[in-house]
Every structure is written in structure tokens, then in C-alpha cells.
Amino acid sequence: MDTPLIETKNLSKSFADLQVLDSINFSVQKGEVVVIIGPSGSGKSTLLRCLNFLEAPSNGDVLLEGALVGMTLKNEVRQHLPEKILNQQRQKLGMVFQHFHLFPHLTAKHNVSLALQLVKKMPTAQAYQLAEKFLDQVGLSDKLEHYPQNLSGGQQQRVAIARALAMDPLAILFDEPTSALDPELVGEVLVVMRNLAQAGMTMVIVTHEMGFAKEVAHRVVFMDEGKIIEQGPPESLFNHPQSERLKSFLRPLS
Secondary structure, eight states: OOOOSEEEEEEEEEETTEEEEEEEEEEEOTTOEEEEEOOTTSSHHHHHHHHTTSSOOSEEEEEETTEESSEEEETTEEEEOOHHHHHHHHTTEEEEOTTOOOOTTSOHHHHHHHHHHHTSOOOHHHHHHHHHHHHHHTTOTTOTTOOGGGSOHHHHHHHHHHHHHHTOOSEEEEESTTTTSOHHHHHHHHHHHHHHHHTTOEEEEEOSOHHHHHHHOSEEEEEETTEEEEEEOHHHHHHSOOSHHHHHHHGGGO
């Protein structure tokens, strides 16, 4: 097996006395779509945020292409990387949040092009050209000059996906990307994500959309109380769960 694109080793995270992640060993291969499911409070979003060091782990390691993320080893002692280097690492992992995080005073095109100009130092004309390309890819070529307040929630989330794509990441992390949307808008976002999966984009997705997980995931990971309880292909995980905890979690869906 090739070196995983993303890997965690004995990853733990605590907030004061609350342990949210407990010795997580997790990996994602290039081109793989991994969907993380589980009850609220199980640590799913915290795991995702630790992968790009939006949350610094309390213990354990995160590796990207085999190299430590957020940390360096000096004389066998782990030290945090400077923010500038950490930000360079973060560029390799796109992040799509539940609540979009668009700049309200910028148009869709400017929201997508801003990081290209500021982070990648790309000339304005080239950044605009790329922004238009990726907004077209998510079906928003007619909304380039619209501000977030004039876009539906589904359209705003598609702008956020275009923004992540424009940075040319190795993988995209999706943190419950449809949970803030009205039900009728969920489908348009899932279509974009489905297309990305079919195109071979590496994705790690925290979601409650079980039908989408069954259809798109190469592997589904079930978490509870900060631990990975069970994982496997969607067919086996949903149809033949092994643990009692997963069986009880899936029971309302059957």
C-alpha cells in the first residue's frame, strides 16, 4: 500500500477535562472518499479540524504525504511549527465548513479569487480567470458578481467549494456541508460533491446524509465517544454492522 495521503497516529484531543478524541488511528489514500458518521458529540468535526491543525492535537501525530503536520521534531522533541509554515501546509487541505464563511462584502468571484491573490500572490486577472473557472464547475457561472446576501444557502456553499478547489488542494475536508441548508437545497450541494468524487478528488466528509454516504464513499467510518468503533465499505457497514453501538445508531434508518 502506498503512503497514505493523510494519516493520524494515536491522535487524542482534550478540552480541559473533556476528552473528545481518544487515540485515533486513521488514514486516507489518494483518490479515496471517506465519510465519517456518528452521533453528535462523537468527535467527528474535531477529528477533521485536527487534520489541518485548526485544532492542535493534545497527543499523537497528523501526517500529510508522510510528513508531520503542524509539528517538527528537534532532538526527538515535538515542537509547533511557525504559523507561516503551518499555513503553507494548510493550503494543501481545502476546508468546507458548515456555515460557508464567505466574506459578505465580496462578490462570489472575489470570494474565490482573494486567497489566490493574497496567499499564492497570483496576478488579479489570472485569479479572476481561475475563480470564474471553478464557479462554472460548481454551476454558478451566472452568479459571479452576486454578493452572499443575494445567494441561497446552497449557492453560498457552492461558492465555498469553488474557493477550496481554486487553491488546488491535495484533498478537501467537508465539515457537515449540508447541515445548515434547507432540505430542498441539500441536493444541489451533494451533486457538486458527487461530481468531485467521480473526478477522483480525495475527500473526507463529516455528514448525516446516509444515502449520500452509501452512494459516494469508498469507506465509511463510524465514531462514538471519541473513538473509531467500526469502518469499512458502505455496503458492509450499513448492511452488516458488527458492533452493537453501530446497530443501534442505524436502527432508526431501517
